Each structure stands twice: as structure tokens, then as C-alpha cells.
Amino acid sequence: MTFEALNDEQSGAVVGTSRIGVSQAAKWLICLVIALMCALWITPCAFAEGEGTLTENITDPQNLLGSNVSAVTDKIKETKQQSGVTVRLLYVESFGTEVNPTKWASGVLESLSPKPNTVLLAVASGDGKLVVVASGNSEDWLRNSKTMDALSEAATDKLAKSGAQDWSGAAIAMMDQIMLLKKTSTSGSLSKIAVIVLMCVVVVLIVGTIVFVVLRNRRRRKEAELDAARAAAGKRTRANRRGHAVGHAAESASRSRGRRGEEHGRGRRGKRSSRTV
Numbered sequence: 001m002t003f004e005a006l007n008d009e010q011s012g013a014v015v016g017t018s019r020i021g022v023s024q025a026a027k028w029l030i031c032l033v034i035a036l037m038c039a040l041w042i043t044p045c046a047f048a049e050g051e052g053t054l055t056e057n058i059t060d061p062q063n064l065l066g067s068n069v070s071a072v073t074d075k076i077k078e079t080k081q082q083s084g085v086t087v088r089l090l091y092v093e094s095f096g097t098e099v100n101p102t103k104w105a106s107g108v109l110e111s112l113s114p115k116p117n118t119v120l121l122a123v124a125s126g127d128g129k130l131v132v133v134a135s136g137n138s139e140d141w142l143r144n145s146k147t148m149d150a151l152s153e154a155a156t157d158k159l160a161k162s163g164a165q166d167w168s169g170a171a172i173a174m175m176d177q178i179m180l181l182k183k184t185s186t187s188g189s190l191s192k193i194a195v196i197v198l199m200c201v202v203v204v205l206i207v208g209t210i211v212f213v214v215l216r217n218r219r220r221r222k223e224a225e226l227d228a229a230r231a232a233a234g235k236r237t238r239a240n241r242r243g244h245a246v247g248h249a250a251e252s253a254s255r256s257r258g259r260r261g262e263e264h265g266r267g268r269r270g271k272r273s274s275r276t277v
Contacts, residue, residue, distance in 0.1 A: 060091045064125060068168035079175040083182035085142065086118040089171055093126040101131045109135055117142055121155060121174055123167070130155055132174065141185040142178075151177050 052061040053069050057076050065072055076087045090108065095101040105122040114120075118135040119142070132151045134143035141147060154177035158170035 057087060058089045060089065062091055062093070062125060064091050064123070064167040065089075065171075066168070072168050072171050075172050075175050079178055082179045084117055085178050085182070086115050087171075087175055087178070088112075088114075088118065088120045090120060090122045091167070092122070092124055095122075095124040095127055095129055095131075101129060102133060105131045105133045109133055119151065119174075119178065121151075121171060123170075125165075125167075130159070130170070141181065147181055150181060 052063040053059075053065060054061070055073065058065070058069065058072065060069070072089070076089075079085055079087050088109070090105070095104055101122070101124070105120055108122070109118065109120040114135040114137070116135070116137045117139055119138075120133050120135075121130065122133070123130045130152065132148055132155065134148065136143075151174050155170040155174040158166040158173050
């Protein structure tokens with residue numbers, strides 16, 4: 001059996017081929033049982049050898065993961081550490097045909113009261129279908145349709161060939177894609193923050209320059225009005241006072257230079273007198 005990609009705009013990315021399903025009542029009974037199994041928050045346990053695996057994050061009664069379950073478990077831990085995303089894996093025989101697979105998987109996930117940023121990969125091995133859903137309390141980068149499509153495609157690539165499907169490889173590929181998208185999202189967020197900060201700095205500089213120019217012009221205008229009022233009253237204006245101050249400073253400097261010249265002359269005459277004696 002081969003897995004093939006289907007695109008459902010309303011429900012997200014679903015992969016598979018059609019098959020006669022179970023009734024809706026039976027489907028929801030299976031869903032309830034699986035939800036209860038997934039909700040067991042006790043020490044992870046396993047079925048008898050060859051009969052499957054049941055842990056906090058993996059429900060695999062068909063033992064599709066086989067001896068690779070430990071590698072998948074390690075990858076789930078790594079994904080949580082690197083991206084903050086909790087991954088759950090659910091393997092069933094069939095989704096059936098009377099209920100949308102994505103809605104079914106979302107119902108199972110939400111019934112578990114998932115942590116924020118939780119992703120569920122649900123696989124119907126008998127149908128040749130898989131669906132990836134994110135919890136409703138996930139961040140936008142994780143639950144948008146592009147991310148869901150990318151995760152579905154990553155998992156499907158390992159199951160697209162006929163023959164023996166790489167079930168564990170599909171789960172690991174999806175988790176690798178999660179970590180990659182998280183890094184891209186973080187880099188994009190930092191770039192956006194840097195651009196926003198730069199724009200804020202530019203705006204502050206522009207506003208500051210405008211305020212400075214306006215205040216300076218206003219001050220000059222007030223000074224001009226005061227000078228005009230003083231001139232009309234026969235008083236010295238600011239310009240006259242500045243000119244007087246400059247003239248006074250020049251006069252003081254000239255006097256100072258004159259005194260230094262006189263002192264220098266007296267000093268030279270004193271030296272000559274001492275030499276004559």
C-alpha cells in the first residue's frame with residue numbers, strides 16, 4: 001500500500017487513499033478508548049513483546065515502530081528541548097470515512113488537555129492515511145497551515161514508497177522539520193524585532209530633530225519680537241548689547257596687550273641699566 005498526499009483546505013494536509021471505514025459510533029468509541037490510553041500519565045509501559053507500545057507520548061498498539069521505539073522516544077525528548085514542542089504519536093488501523101480525519105485527530109488531541117505547542121501525528125496504517133494537527137493553545141508559527149503542510153510532507157516522504165513503510169523514519173522526519181521550522185521562526189522574529197527597533201530609533205531621531213528646529217525658530221522669533229519692542233522704546237536691542245560686549249572685549253584685550261608691552265619695555269630698560277653699571 002502506498003501513501004499519497006491530499007490537500008484539504010478546510011482541514012489541513014491529509015495523506016492517504018480511501019477505504020471503507022467503520023461506523024461513526026464505533027469510530028468515536030475507538031477515539032474515546034485511545035484518548036483514555038493517551039491520558040495515562042503514569043510510568044510509560046509497553047505491551048507484551050511484539051504487541052505494541054503505550055507511553056505518555058506514543059500509542060502504538062500495532063507495534064509499527066518496533067525496535068525503533070527508543071530512538072523515536074529520544075527524538076521526542078530532543079524536539080521538546082530544542083523547540084519547546086510536545087510531540088504525540090498515535091497509530092490506528094483506520095480513521096473511517098464518516099468523520100473528517102483532521103477533526104477526528106483534533107478531537108482526540110484536545111480531549112487530552114494538551115500542553116501548549118503540542119503536535120499530534122495520527123497514522124491510519126490500514127487506510128494509508130496520516131494527519132498532523134496542533135493543539136489550539138499552540139503558537140501561531142506552529143499551528144498555521146504552512147507548518148502543518150510541511151510536517152505532513154516530511155512524514156509522508158518516508159511512507160510514499162510501496163512495500164515496507166518506514167514508520168519510525170516518518171515520525172523522526174516530522175520532528176526534524178519541527179526543529180527546523182522553530183529555528184526559522186525564531187530568526188524571523190529576531191529580524192522583525194531588529195527592524196522595528198531600527199524604525200523606532202529613526203522615528204525618534206526625526207521627531208527630535210523636528211522638535212529642536214521648531215523650538216529654535218520659536219526662540220529666535222521671540223528674540224526678534226523683543227528686539228523690535230526695545231528698539232521702538234529707544235532701548236538697546238540684543239544685537240546692540242552683543243556688539244557692545246564684543247567691542248568691550250576687544251578694548252579690554254587691546255589694553256591688556258598695551259600693558260604687557262609696557263611691562264616688557266620696562267624690563268628691557270632695566271636689564272640695560274644693570275649691564276651699564
